[in-house]
Amino acid sequence: MTTTPEGIERESQLLDRVTIRFAGDSGDGMQLTGTQFTRTAAVFGNDISTFPDYPAEIRAPAGSLPGVSGFQISFSASDIHTPGDAPDVLVAMNPAALKTNLPDLPAGGAVIVNADAFTPSNLSKAAYASNPLTDDSLKAYRVFEVPIGTLNARALEGLDMTSKQVDLTKNFFALGLMFWLYERSMDPTTTWIDQKFGSRPVIAEANKRALSAGYAFGETTEMFHTTYRVPKAKLAPGTYRNITGNEATALGFLAAAQAAKRDLFYGSYPITPATDILQQLAGYKSFGVRTFQAEDEIAAMGSTIGAAYGGALALTGTSGPGLALKSEAMGLAVMTELPMVIVDVQRAGPSTGLPTKVEQADLLQVLYGRNGESPMPVLAPATPAECFTLAIEASRIALKYMTPVAYLSDAFVGNGAEPWKVPDVADLPDISVPNAVKGEGTFLPYGRDPETLSRPWAIPGTPGLEHRIGGLEKLDGLGTVNYEAENHHRMTVLRAAKIAGIAKDIPPLETFGVDEGELLILGWGSTYGAIRSATELMLADGRSVAHAHLRYLNPFPANTGEVLTRYRTVLVPELNLGQLWFVIRGTYLVDAVGYGRVRGKPFRIAEIVAEAERLLAERGVTR
């Protein structure tokens, strides 16, 4: 316990992990506030995990319930896998933010509200019959009412700004207060403000004043009696940065192009939540990166095929609705056996669905959503940082096997952030493949490498290899148009065998937890963190449980069937109604149990634990 110069008694409490949720109007800058807190925590050395959750509307009516934007960050002194099931602290900038987020706050949790925003008009927009700050409905929580708007306006007095401009900086007041409460330095954010608003000194000054005012308010008010310290996490030695999945995907492809010694082409059409990748790659022109914003999703896919035909490392990115439009051209890519990667940052569907919310319901679309027998490898990153390595891996498979590859990210893994140990460029794998050159005898555009079954990549400009390809079935070897029954059967089987054979060239499925026993929790994609944390909790509780996570959805790792047999029960949690579950049952004749949730949100750890325990109890597994 210390006493401040103002005579306030304070203590500093040590915590292992804290989860904060910033919530406000979509115009309140909550994503920026959350991102700034994330950077500060990451640079400090915490392990972090974030969950940005924003509405599809750019500016829904101010103060309305659909307009609420949230950003949850969990930062920790130990290894964490998720942004936290529930916040410890909720920062609510208006009544709508309080109303939509309060149900997630456990009893006893802290709420810091911008008291200025609790006006009759805002209360009515949030459908509050009475003011929750005065009607005792919040008595289960620790409520801190801070007149953020008023205090912030006072701190900015004298600056040449409109009152609206002043109001826009109040998120930084809240951020400053949180920095004080969690004993964080303001320096990273101050540096960022200077870089961002360097050319607009008044705006820079305003944001810095807002930040400092929030910090100073914490220091001088008698409202808070405790500040909190979350020490550094024990991460492996190395240089780290904070990274989102979409950033890691873009960087992974940039690295893949270098590792493949080819120019990168990215043809794409803007679509939430995949647009970041296009924007980031567009900034890498000095690497010779060619980005193409196509007129539509189909053109994006067609241009990618054209660039692949020309010898580039060709990529496209989209989300579910865009993938549906690309399907016919994806079939052409399968038929012409050209290498490319198709990124799908999945979002909730069907149709336009919930454009900014997570779902994993495009798995069957990429596996089976094309006409004809159209096999395509499918990979899915489990965490934001893993997007980097898997982008390179997807490129490697595409090039080595001359095939389009689907890369299934999602809104949670794409927008979420975590610390990333920056790899050494010298450690990048060599994934280069040669172009075909003229040899002896007749050129066979559909001749196959005996090991990989891939066909030669004969790019235009190569003398003596002039040939014609296309969507019509081709004669095995010679590649001329061919309609014969036996040839079509043979080519169909060859295309399937080529993709199935990739199983020999990918890592086996690993398990975490018991090697054999009662329960295997089998997941894929962004559910990794919740499943891993649930498994850790259950193992600590002495349960016979393991977690296996598939990065390769087609083909499955060669040992998948064997792994499944080592456990009495297999539980498959997914953010869909049972797509991997369906494929696993069909492929391995295993009586796996599905657990699907489609609420536009990632799994909570507790949900997985509860379902796993329910299942174990149902199977008569006692403690």
Add this chain to the structure above:
Amino acid sequence: MTEMTAGPAPVDGGLIKLTRKDFVADAEVRWCPGCGDYSILAQTQKVMPDFGVPRENIVFISGIGCSGRLPYYMNTYGFHSIHGRAPTLATGLKTARPDLMVWVITGDGDALSIGGNHFLHSMRRNVDFTMIMHNNRIYGLTKGQTSPTSEFGKRTKSTPMGSVDRPMMPLTLALAAESTFVARTVDTHTEHLARTLEAAGRHRGASFIEVLQNCNIFNDGAWRDFTERDVRDDRMLLLEHGKPLIYGKDRDKGIRLNGLHPEVVTIGEDGVTEADLLVHDQHAEDPYLALILSRMFWPEYPVPVGIFRQVDRPTHSDLVDAQIEAAIAKSGPGDLRKALMAGETWTVE
């Protein structure tokens, strides 16, 4: 401005001269006997050596429809893609490989119906390829349904009481989409067809050629009313840069502008002289004259053939490459290590 800008550089200073036969693939041509596509193929193969571009640097990309088979018959690189999407493949290919000479083969349904969006956008981007649109005003490969250029009221298998859709004007569309080379020719007018192909192939930028083509099976005589030998002089107008718009067997008919409307006049009648006629300017920076010409059609007007518009604009890949060069000039070649380390980093000992 030069009449024709240079295409890709010839090998060995142009010493290797290929012939038409070098461009004939060994695939058996499978169009219906009498199809206008034979003529388009033959003239394409004929002009190809004139560009001095090595065979391996030439790519033909097609969509779906009878025209889509053409790449199989060209002994170059070829890609028979899917319906309407050939311009998208060509755009990706040219962006990645500006060194290649790319031809897009399409039809009226492929380019204007299912691929209408790609047609417009590849033109406005000035992607450096030549699009040859075989226009037979019918869906031939599916055996005779109405197409986007079919006449209003046309009876086809899918429109037994007549089409209720008005036809598109392909050249007007190409001009509206900012195409930098717009031309029309006829399958049976082989010499003009070859000349037009040659001019389009030498143009840098998005070139669009509408070839009026006959489908003798499902739409025989598609353009007969004005293309037949005995009537064509009086019903067609050959556009020549810098020359007045004169036509007719006796070279006595012409086009003059009356307000915003073109008007057919006879030289020597009502005091009309050659000086009153519109003079063709295919290099005009603004597209107004070309747009007026693109709307003229039989029977109200003679049907213009030739180059409606040809202007110089930077191509799509010129601009893409210039940005890459500018980025490198500004900050040096990309350094992956720096890109990975962008933003704030921290070190754990």
